[in-house]
C-alpha cells in the first residue's frame with residue numbers, strides 16, 4: 001500500500017505535463033523542439049550505424065579507411081604519376097579536398113536512403129524523423145575525424161605544417177558543410193520515400209558534382225586563370241564555380257592544410273604553379289560565415305519541406 | 318478533469334495509387350497523378366481519456382483501430398483534426414517496437430529508450446529492471462534478429478513498461494507471449510492502473526478488454542459507434558457484428574436466425590441466495606427451423622469471466638415461431654456480488670453465433686457465509 005501511494009504521488013499532475021499535439025501541420029519551432037528533446041537518440045543512431053556497418057569484420061572501423069585510401073591512391077596515381085601534374089606534396093592537396101568530398105558523399109548518399117532503409121522503426125515508433133537524416137551527418141563526421149587524423153599524421157611524417165593561424169577557420173567551414181549537407185540530405189531522404197529511384201539519380205549527380213569541385217585540380221591554377229577572361233552577361237565564368245557551395249569549403253581546407261599559394265613544380269622545367277588564390281585571412285572568414293548563413297537558411301527550408309512530406313511516411317513505406 | 322488524450326475531429330484518409338510508380342524516372346516520363354482511390358480509415362473520431370483510465374478499443378478487422386493508435390502515438394499524422402497528448406507516451410504498436418535487427422538486445426534497449434526521449438543516464442538506471450522483467454538475461458547481447466517473436470515481444474513490452482510513461486498504448490500484441498509472460502504483462506498493466514497511469518488497449522479478446530478496461534470505444538468503418546462502460550460497448554459491438562454477419566448462400570439467414578425477446582425468472586426477481594437454484598426463461602422467436610446449442614456467460618462486475626458454458630453441450634432445435642427455453646441451474650454456488658448474464662444460441666458446430674444478447678440480466682447473489690473467492694464451493698469433510 002505504501003509503495004502504491006508513493007508511486008501515485010510521483011506522477012506529474014496532468015496540468016503540469018508536457019503537451020504534444022499531433023495534427024497535419026507542424027511548425028518549424030515544434031520540429032526543433034522535438035528534435036532537441038530526442039537529441040540523445042542522435043548519438044545512439046550514429047554509434048549503432050557504425051556498429052552495424054563494421055561489426056561483421058574483425059578490422060572494424062579500419063575498413064572505413066579503405067575506401068578513402070583507395071580513392072586517394074587512384075587520383076594520386078592518375079594525376080601525379082601518369083598525367084604528371086608536377087604538384088609537390090600532391091597527397092596533401094588531394095587529401096584536403098577529399099576530406100570534404102568524402103563527407104559530402106557519405107552524408108548525402110546515405111541520408112537519401114535512410115528513411116526507406118529504416119522503415120522498420122519509422123512505421124512503428126514515433127520520433128522526430130529528421131534525426132535519421134541528421135544521424136548520417138554524425139556518422140560522416142566520425143569518418144571525417146578519422147581521415148583528418150590520418151592526414152595529420154601524414155603531414156607530421158613529411159614535415160608539412162598547416163597554416164596554424166588559420167586553423168580556427170576549419171571548424172566554421174565544417175559547420176557550414178554540416179548545415180549544407182544536412183539540408184540536402186534531409187530534403188532527399190523525404191523525396192526518396194515517394195520516388196524510390198532518387199538515390200540512383202543522386203549517385204550519378206554526385207559524380208558530376210565531384211568533377212565540378214576543385215579537388216583533383218586547383219581552382220586557381222586551372223579554373224581561375226583559364227576562365228577569368230571569359231565573361232558572360234557581365235559575370236566572369238570562373239565565379240560560376242562558387243554557386244557550388246562545396247567549392248569554397250574545399251578551398252578553405254586546401255588553404256589551411258596545403259598552405260602554399262605558389263609552389264615550384266616537380267616537373268623538369270620547375271615552373272611556378274599558382275595553386276591557391278592569395279586571398280586574405282579575412283576573406284576566408286567572411287566566405288565561410290556567409291556559407292554558414294546559406295547553410296542555415298537551406299536547412300530551415302529543408303526542415304519545412306520535410307515537415308510537409310513526413311506526415312505520410314509511415315503509410316508510404 | 319483534464320484529459321490526458323484528447324482526440325478531436327480526427328480524419329485519416331489513405332490514398333491508394335493504382336498506377337503511380339514509385340520512381341522519379343516514371344514520373345518524369347509520365348507526369349500527372351494517375352488513378353487513385355481513397356480509403357477513409359478514420360471518420361470524425363472524437364473522444365478523450367482521463368488520468369487513471371484504461372480504455373479499450375474494439376472493432377472488427379480494418380475498422381481503423383491500429384490507425385487510430387498510430388495517430389495517437391504520432392507515427393501517422395491525421396489528415397485533419399488534432400490529437401492532444403499530455404505527458405510521456407510509450408506505444409507498442411502491432412508486432413513490436415521496431416528494433417534494429419542487426420543490433421543486440423542491449424543496444425536496442427538504448428536505442429528505443431532514446432527514441433522515447435530518455436537520456437542515456439536514465440536508461441542506464443532502468444536497464445537492469447528492463448532486462449529482469451523480460452527474463453532475457455542470457456540473450457541480451459544476442460542480435461535481435463535471432464529472437465523468437467515471443468522474445469521480441471518480451472523485450473519490447475519490458476522497455477515500454479519500464480520507461481515510466483504517463484500513457485501506455487498497446488495494440489494487440491499481448492497474444493504473442495507465452496501464458497506466463499502474458500499474465501505478467503497483465504499484472505503489470507494492473508499495477509500501472511493503480512499508479513494512476515492512462516492505458517489505451519486494442520484487443521480482439523473481449524475477455525481481456527472486459528477484464529482490464531473501465532471503458533471501451535467501438536470503432537466501425539472508422540467511426541466511433543459506441544463509447545461507454547465496457548459491458549455496454551461490447552454489447553453494441555457484438556450486436557453490430559451479428560447484424561452484419563455475412564449470410565452463407567445455402568442457409569441464407571442462418572445468422573440472426575432467431576430473436577431473443579425476453580429473459581425472465583419464474584419469481585420475477587434476479588436475486589438469489591448463494592447455493593440456491595436459478596431458473597431462467599428465455600423467450601425467443603425463431604425465424605426458421607434450425608438446430609444449434611444454447612450458451613451462456615456470467616461476468617463479475619470487474620468484468621472477469623466467471624463461467625461460460627460449453628458451446629457444444631446444450632443442443633436445442635427449433636421450428637419457425639415463438640419458443641421458450643427453460644434454463645435450470647440447480648445450484649449457483651457464487652459468492653456475494655452482482656453478475657452480468659449474456660446468453661444466446663450458436664450453430665451446430667459451436668462457432669457461429671445465431672442469436673446473442675449481452676447483459677440481459679444482472680444476477681444479485683447474497684452469500685451469508687464467511688468463505689471468500691468467486692465460488693462458495695460445497696465441500697464435504699469427514700474424519701476416519
Ligand SMILES: Nc1ncnc2c1ncn2[C@@H]1O[C@H](COP(=O)(O)OP(=O)(O)OP(=O)(O)O)[C@@H](O)[C@H]1O
Pocket residue numbers: 314315316331332333356357358376377378379380381382383384385
Ligand atoms: N498504409 C496504409 N495504406 C493504405 N491503407 C491503409 C494503410 N493502413 C491501413 N489502411 C487501411 O485503413 C483501414 C483501417 O486499417 P487498420 O489497420 O487501422 O485496421 P484495424 O482496425 O487495426 O484492423 P485489425 O483488427 O485487422 O488490426 C483498412 O481499410 C486498411 O486497409
Ligand SMILES: [Mg+2]
Pocket residue numbers: 382383384411488
Ligand atoms: Mg490492427
